[in-house]
Amino acid sequence: MHTIPGPAKYIREDGLLRQAGSYIKEFGSSALFIGGKTALSIVEPLIKESLAESKIENKGFEWYGGECSWSQVERLCQIVQQKKPEVIIAVGGGKAIDTVKAVAFAEGLPVLAIPTIAATCAPSTPIAIMYDDEGTFIEISHRSKAPSLVLVDTEVIVRAPYRFLVAGIGDTLAKWFESSASVKKSEPTALNRSAVKLAHELYQLLLEKGPEAVATIKAGKVDQAVNDVIDSIILISGSVSGYGGDDCRTAAAHAIYSGLTIFPEVHDTYHGEIVAFGILAQLVLEGKSEEEIGELIAFYQQVELPYTLEDMAITDLSQDEWKRLGEVTVEIEDMENMPFAVTPEMVIHAVQGADRIGKKVKQQ
Incomplete structure (x- = not known):
């Protein structure tokens, strides 16, 4: 048995990045920061003084390239080889962090994560979700390294647009719906049973605290609801995958997300937002009642x-586009985790069914 339940260490504090150097020095005396442009511009002024105080050589701040693609990983590996840092720091959102995790794996270096948004569990997982250079999903890669340390500064998280937290809620909700489906194909074990229980607790917590957390962060404030939702999105959701392993993987909701990325108009919608719609389609696929789906929509x-x-800017799909969506989606490896075989026609029916129910709720 082999499992990576999450990062080796996770710290969440207000103003944490002003002391980041004291944590980074445990892993090396020189550090290269790679991340999103906005994320780096926010983190750099907060962290520079701390790096100097801890006598950490700053090897620079590099943009990750805009997509978590193999071409960007290769480009960044060349920069790492030139600058020779002892530790790499991933800064930003899910795509940036996944890219750096893949670079760290390729270069055999420790990687630390500084998420600047609470939108995915990328900082707490050993996998990387890979795309082509245009943003279309291509694979889930295990050529990726789990961060040794995750530093979450709530002062930074609350400054980000609240929509990122909303997307994180959507992505985390999927842990329950997908793990409870995918685990049906496996023999019950201590690990997968615990993972599903944890996923259900996450679901219940988000139903309870999600609306309050969103309202609070929209007001530019932080309270315990916000802290609980941040921890749920970034850390605990990653632990579900860590404990459950292949028994509790992503399923139809993420497969439908990946399928929808073939449409360029959806690329302005965040990962977790599209996954949230994918959950609705998965429920249709599983034959859940319109009433149950309507409760989740509420x-x-x-x-x-x-x-x-x-809501995701997708309108008036042609028959050929529907056909392509169905064909692409069933080829996504996530779909293999469903406890029954799924055809392209079933995907089309599920997506159209979820959309129909959503439109019906809008009209009420």
Whole structure:
């Protein structure tokens, strides 16, 4: 048995980055920061003084390239080889962090994560979600390294647009719906049973605290609800995958997300927002009642998650586009985790069904 339940260490504090150097020095005396442009511009002034105080050589701040693609990983590996840092720091959101995790794996270096948004569990997982240079999903890669340390500064998280937290809620909700489906194909074990229980507790916590957390962060404040939701999104959701392993992987909701990325108009919608719609489609696929799906949509309305295709700028798909969506989606490896075989026609029916129910709720 082999499992990586999460990062070796996770710290969340207000103003944490002003002391980051004291944590980074445990892993090396020189550090290269790689991340998103906005994320780096926020983190750099907060961290520079701390690096100097801890006598850490600053090897620079590099943009990750905009997509978590193999071409960007290769480019960044060349920069790492030139600058020779002892530790790499991933800064930003999910794509940036996944890219750096893949670079760290390739170069055999420790990687630390500084998420600047609470939108995915990328800082707490050993996998990387890879795309092509245009943003279309291509694979889930295990050529990636789990961060040894995750530093979460709530002062930074609260400065980000609240929509990132909303997207994180959507992505984390999927842990329950997908793990409870995918585990049906496996023999019950201590690990996968615990993972599913944890996923259900996450689901219940988000229903309870999600609306309050969104309202609080919209006001530019932090309270315990915000802290609980941040921890749920970044750390605990990653632990579900860590404990459950291959038994509790992503399933139809993420497969449908990946399928929808073939449409360029959806690229302005965040990962977790699209996954949230994918959950609705997965529920249709599983034969859940319209009433049950409507109850989940009611929660989506509270936290501002999308629940129709139009909410994600997808309108008027042609017959060929529907056909392509169905064919692409069933080829995504996530779909293999469903406890029954799924055809392209079933995907089309599920997406159209979720959209129909969402439109019906809008009209009420």
